[in-house]
Amino acid sequence: MAHFASLGMFIIDEFSYDDGKVLAPQIGGGGTYATIGARIWLSPGQVGMIIDRGPDFPPEMERKLSEFGDMWIYREHQGGTTRALNTYRGDHRSFDYLTPRIRITPRDLQGTRLENAATLHFICSPTRASAIMSEVQEISGWKPTVIYEPIPDRCVPEELDALVTVLSQVDILSPNAEEALGLLSIPLPPTRETIEAAVLEFLRLGTGCVIIRSGAMGACLASKTQAPRWVSAFWTSEDTEKIVDVTGAGNSFLGGLAAGLLLENGDVYKATFYASVSASFIIEQQGLPTVSSTDSWNGDSPRRRLDSLKARH
Template identity: 55%
Template structure:
């Protein structure tokens, strides 16, 4: 039997250093400059959970190359001073995985790459596809092995491989939170998703991804079509015996949460369309939402509806600036109180709950 997990939540998502280039609609450089920032879906998910839980309850593997900036190391340490949540794998023969976020007007392009010494294109392609994948096996033998909840961002076909590795560990039955990767949310992936669904505890695409997987029109996202997509995913058998949950993230519309037992509920986004000035960059919002959801499941003893309020609050801190939210400490009683972006997560949670009187 597997030993009891000391860690509650681990993400298998990647760590990436984001770089930026800005052009106008005609492709002319604008002169805007942004320093490299911490990125990667796994990082945003880890911080979404960190907003609620202490570092020792969390885990993420970071592949640290020979070019790892001290400023980024310091930023990571600000979330976990003893590095309790980070598992660093050092690579002296190559750089850290980076992504170029290229903006042409309002359109954003994305390209991930690895800085590596003297490699040809075929080797670089191999490294990107295989060398950087993080799997459940990578956790074995570490202090973050066999967490009680696990988040992964990948294609449905890749999810099947992750599920297989989990099943190979006797006695380990984590809550599995699956976030389909956007470019594989296509109808051709639906058969693989159907095979994976019985092992998935929480399935959470965003609205456009959900509709695309189900071959539904994506040109007019509204609450009715989101609810229909969620109903179809439930019918396809999310979770053991259909006891899983579907959460479709729909931006300013909020998130639709549904299970067979209790039906569907809409949970508001914390920042609405009326708060446009507070919304700076939505990059990583969905990832941090799901990290917050995992933390909420811990805090609410598995109540996925109440946990979604924690998720919405985590996303609210992520979209207030470019990059990750800022953590500081405020004196309070016998210990410091953690403050994010100058505000209290608990205060935001209470405010959001008040909007939904039935949950207060």
């Protein structure tokens, strides 16, 4: 049985910049990055996701994905591969789908090697999360560890009631800092104090464990039995030369978290160190990292980074 499966989509990302910069389409999608985050620690056979592949699927992207091993389940889709446009205007980024979204459901995993995966990750609105959990509960004998990542544009106060409805059904809730404060109507910008307050409020509202991903500040986590604790980001705000593009960092963080839960026997605090290291490899370049046959990522060892990060604590 696979350890990690994501219901996130594969997306071909296109880009528009106000300065006229041209960037070739890239591999994208929260599910893709989450799966890579888990793969940094686990074998290809332990992780995976479904990719809806249209006739327009670029061969160079398929070659890049194959470097990570046989972990992708391709479904042929005649309507074309999902595409989205990332528009940058100064510090503002907008995201718009250029094609209809093709949702992946828990039932889509049945009959594949990801059937009844031990850990399930998804990125969606609170209402969609409730529908996903209803479907999971209809599948006999499947009780995965559920990691829920709220979709950014639904992290607004109007969605809080819908979120509360599903909190008791997920094991780990993980918005980023801006999303968490947005849901709870706490003023921006995030500080360590407001992030810790948000963590405690989500626990009060019914989640069993919450991890708020806070960029260079690190990650704040707490559970019903554990007070808020912080795990540092591997690359901090002082490592500006290492931080090239943070796209996908939060998704890969959660894939790394899932791997850490397996390797640390369910200890969420220890697993968060794996999560931080996974994110560190994603932000070092635009697009996906490189992996060698010896599981060296971007020319470095994940285990070395893990030991280094632990030493800071």
